[in-house]
Amino acid sequence: PARPARQSRALIIVNTDFCSSAGDVVLGTRRGAKREAEKLSEALSELNYKVKLMHNSTAKEMEDLYQQECSHEHGEFFVSIISSHGEEGAVFGSDCKPLQLTRIFRILSPQNCPALAERPKVFFIQVTPAGGGTLDQGVFLETDSGQPEPCSFSEYLRIPPNTAVMFACSPGYGAFLNPSGSSFLQALLRALDGEERGLALSRLATRLNGDVALRFQARGTFEGCKQMPCFVTNLPREVFPFSAMSESRRLLPCPALPGGPEEEERQPGCKKSQAM
Template identity: 45%
Template structure:
């Protein structure tokens, strides 16, 4: 995983996905997780990211992975993807044990990651409620204390959840609507050069308005991603420096002046 000798520091992405849980763990397989990982590797590599993929790690292995990654050098932006079954505040390792997001976030509050853009994409359920397309404010309030991970998010960090608090996130054998849409936007003309919060807004819009689950259990259900940010500047982590002359003058941490509905047979992430 080390950078080649003589190479420049690069933006880095670490994709951790659990597709298959250990024997005896009462959590279903996630057949689309591997397809998501491949799509992320393709899309991010094209944009100059060094992408490392990790599959079916235990909870302790996930903690160890991100503890080590938080101490490695990065050019401007570090992107982490955690894809598994989950509940509010955690995702599950392949051993079925919870991985608390608050602990992962605190690893990146260090000198090595200071002034670097940190982006976390969380593909996991945050509860059992299903979205009928009503306002997010109508969701059931999670139990007290389940928002503790919000307060552990470091400065210059954005966290994008696949779904709102209390709700389920969808995935099938083709992958998750959240991560597949993210990859599609990065590969479409004009989107990778957007400022990060604008790109995430377009991701929210596309998932919310162009996806609708189908199938006997989930027919008509929707999904609404949720963005949390402690960014202190406009950032452009996916700008293609070779194509956009304006992008060539800014880094991922630069401060600058001021269809049709798709349906899928889905299962919960």
């Protein structure tokens, strides 16, 4: 009999409680994030991913988790979801120490991780800024001319080949989290549970942008503030990471572009980098 296809793997890291090495609580508790991550783990398991869900990992433990992925057998895709406090270009461990995203990408590079060399790697990153961040007031601006400001992604973060990263918000802005979860990962969860999961990743990202931008608006102290995710990709072709038909569709070309922690492991029952 034919050998069954290897399962794609997913690593979900969620940090909700933060203490320094001295035992001081430095950053606020991220209420709602753990349950949200558990739901995402269940959704990915149902999509035939082998999911590892980690809760409250230190920066070193997070780094080790990605190192461990290099020794596993992988299927068609690798997906990782990170939900934590952080700052531009870095996520914080439960010990309040930063782990640079570029370090994660180096660990998973073809030179250091041959097992993932030819496989698309997809990241969804929900970071609550430790310093609060700037809030998007949702102001409409009309102009007849003028040049847009350059995207700062090229300055602080280079996405390696065969990788796509979707951030909960643009650099310098804050992403919202409330006791029921984050607007960004809740939108991702709805997509994984709905028909959108069959879309190419680039189209799925556009749907997530619209879902967050149009459905979410802060209340209370931050009433009127909005949020817009940001998608950066260096994938050479269209991929369908959440579709049952992904194996037969993954070689479609990209369309032309205009211009000690707790651990739970679940078994299942284009061209150039650009921001969207």
